[in-house]
Amino acid sequence: MSRTPSVVLFDLDGTLIDTAPDFIRCLNALRQSRSLEALPPAFIRQSVSDGARAMIRIxxxxxxxxxxYTELRAEFLDLYEVGIAVETKLFDGMDAILLxxxxxxxxxxxVTNKPVRFAVPLIRALGLHQRCATLVCPDHVAQGKPHPEALFMACDEARAAAEKAIYVGDHQRDIEAGRNAGMTTIAVRYGYIERPEAVDLWQADLIADTVSDLAKLLQ
Known part of the structure; x- marks a missing residue:
């Protein structure tokens, strides 16, 4: 980066932390409770960023x-809430970036699409709640990503200028939200992406194929 950012904002699932193992575990437990075979982890993983709706669909x-649908979604979310950080962790190398x-x-x-019900206990379980300057969930705003409202709120809470901020995400809506807020955007290809080659079409300012790439871009 040619200048020091005012704040670096991260999407949560698939960008900052690897929540896929717990999504996979909960979805397959739900299937097995109905005498259905477990689905391959890689098949589930690519849809994690789209949340519970995608889990019930696939x-x-x-x-x-x-x-x-409603009953299955509620049961899935209850399972997930109970075991929200059994296998979830920061992506390897991400703690070094934060440090x-x-x-x-x-x-x-x-700035995440994960509701407060799950995001707050999760970042507490991972010891991140006292380190991050802001956590904005869909519960906090009237309009979700790709609308920039959540990003502007995060900048206000971090006392940072939006035009000097960076937003890092693994979904097209993250990049669109960052661009709509006038921020520098970084798309990460290591996240939960069904078609990694599609990232090139998102019009992000920068692309990180790995966490190591992201670290270099943020230096």
Whole structure:
């Protein structure tokens, strides 16, 4: 980076932390409770960034408007809440990135589509709650990503200028939100992406194929 950012904001699932193992575990437990075979982890993993709705779609072939969807989604979320950080952890190398930002006194925060019900206990379980300058969830805003409202709120809470901020994400809506907020955007290809080659079309300012790449970009 040619200039010191005012704040570095991260998407949560698939960008800052690897939540896929617990999503995979919960979805397959739900399937097995209905005498269905476990799905391959790699198949589930690519859809984790789209949340519980995607889990019910790929696990049971149901969409929101179909009978049985609401009950399955509620059961999945209850399972997930109970075991929210059994296998979830920061991506390898990510703690070093956060420590480097902290050493340079650059605040960092989280802007996620994960509801408060799950995001707060998760970052507490991982020991991140006292380190991040801001956590903005969909519960906090009227309009979710790709609308920039959440990113502007995060900058306000971190006392940072949005035009000097960086937003890092693994979904097209993250990059669109960052661009809509006038931020520098970094797309990460190591996240939960069904078609990694599609990242090149998102119009991000920068792309990180690995966490090591991200560390270099943020130096």
């Amino acid at each position: 696990g049971f072939g149901l969409e929101q408007h179909e009978p049985g 480097a930002l902290e050493a340079r006194q650059i605040p960092w925060g989280i």
